[in-house]
Amino acid sequence: MSKVWIVSDTHFGHESMYSKFVDPATGLSVRPWAKNASEGDAIMRELWNSRVGPNDKVYHLGDVAIPRRGLACMDGLHGRKILIRGNHDIFKMADYTPYFADIRGTHKQADTILTHYPIHTESIPHWCRGVLHGHTHHAIVTLEDGVTPDTRFQNVCVEHTAWAPIEFEEVRSRFPAK
Numbered sequence: 001m002s003k004v005w006i007v008s009d010t011h012f013g014h015e016s017m018y019s020k021f022v023d024p025a026t027g028l029s030v031r032p033w034a035k036n037a038s039e040g041d042a043i044m045r046e047l048w049n050s051r052v053g054p055n056d057k058v059y060h061l062g063d064v065a066i067p068r069r070g071l072a073c074m075d076g077l078h079g080r081k082i083l084i085r086g087n088h089d090i091f092k093m094a095d096y097t098p099y100f101a102d103i104r105g106t107h108k109q110a111d112t113i114l115t116h117y118p119i120h121t122e123s124i125p126h127w128c129r130g131v132l133h134g135h136t137h138h139a140i141v142t143l144e145d146g147v148t149p150d151t152r153f154q155n156v157c158v159e160h161t162a163w164a165p166i167e168f169e170e171v172r173s174r175f176p177a178k
Contacts, residue, residue, distance in 0.1 A: 005052050005079065005165035006114065008061035008134025009086070009157040012041050013070020023138045030138045030159050040163075041073050047164035052078040058165055059107060061134040061156060062086020062116035064096070074099035079165075082107070086116035086134060112172055118153050130175030132156050132168075151176050 011017045015037045021030045034040030052058055058079040063086035065071045071091070074081070075098075083089065083100040084107055096103055107114040111129040118133040118141045133141075134157045141153035154171050158164065161171075 002053065002055045002057065004109065004168040005056055005058040006061065006132055006156045006168050006171060007048075007058060007158060007161065007165040008116065008155075009063040009137060009159075010044055010060070010065070010073070011037075011063055011070070011088070012044070012065040012073035013037050014066040021137065033163060037070075041070070044158060044163050045073060045077060047162070049076075049078050051164050054078050056080070057082065059084060059109070059114050059168075060100070061114060061132065063088040063134060064099075068095060071095060071099060084114055084116055109168060110172065111178065112168075112175070118155075121150070121152070124152060128152075129178050130154060130172065132171060 018031050018034055018036050018040055022028060023030055031040055034043055056079040058081045060081055061084045066088050068091050081100045083096055083103045085103060085105060093103060111127060113128055113131045115133050117135045119131055130152045132154050136155055137157050137159050140155050141150045142148055143150050152175065154174055156166060156171060
C-alpha cells in the first residue's frame with residue numbers, strides 16, 4: 001500500500017543554509033548535520049529514497065532549491081511529487097514540471113491544511129484539525145505567550161523531520177483531537 005509523505009524547505013544547492021543560517025536562540029547552525037550543500041543534498045537524497053517508495057506520494061511544501069541548478073537534486077527521488085510553492089520557488093513553472101506531477105498554492109489533505117507558510121490562527125477553518133507548514137526552519141508557531149507550542153501547527157521543514165520526508169499520518173497524529 002502506498003503512503004503519503006510531507007517535506008519542506010530542502011533548499012537543494014543552497015550553500016548559505018549550511019554556512020550562515022543559525023538559530024537565533026542558540027547561535028548554532030540550523031543544519032549542523034552537513035558542512036556544505038553538496039554533502040547536505042546527498043544526505044537528504046539518500047534519506048528520502050530510504051523512506052519513500054516509488055509508488056508513494058510526496059507533498060513538498062516549498063523552497064525546493066536555491067539556485068536553479070539545485071532542482072536537479074529532485075531527479076531520481078522516489079514518489080509522485082506534488083509541490084506546494086514557497087517563497088523561494090521563484091523559477092519558471094517549466095523548471096519544476098520535470099520533477100513534480102502537480103504544482104499548487106495550498107492543499108487540503110483529510111482534515112489538514114498543507115501550506116508553505118503557517119497561516120494566521122483566525123484563518124484556520126472549523127473543519128481543520130491542523131496545519132502542516134514549512135518556511136520557518138528551526139522556529140515553531142507558539143501561543144500568545146511566545147513560548148508554548150501551538151499544537152495546531154506542525155513544522156515539517158527538514159530541520160524538524162530528520163532531514164527527509166515524514167509520513168503524513170505520523171505528523172497528523174500530533175494534532176489535538178477534534
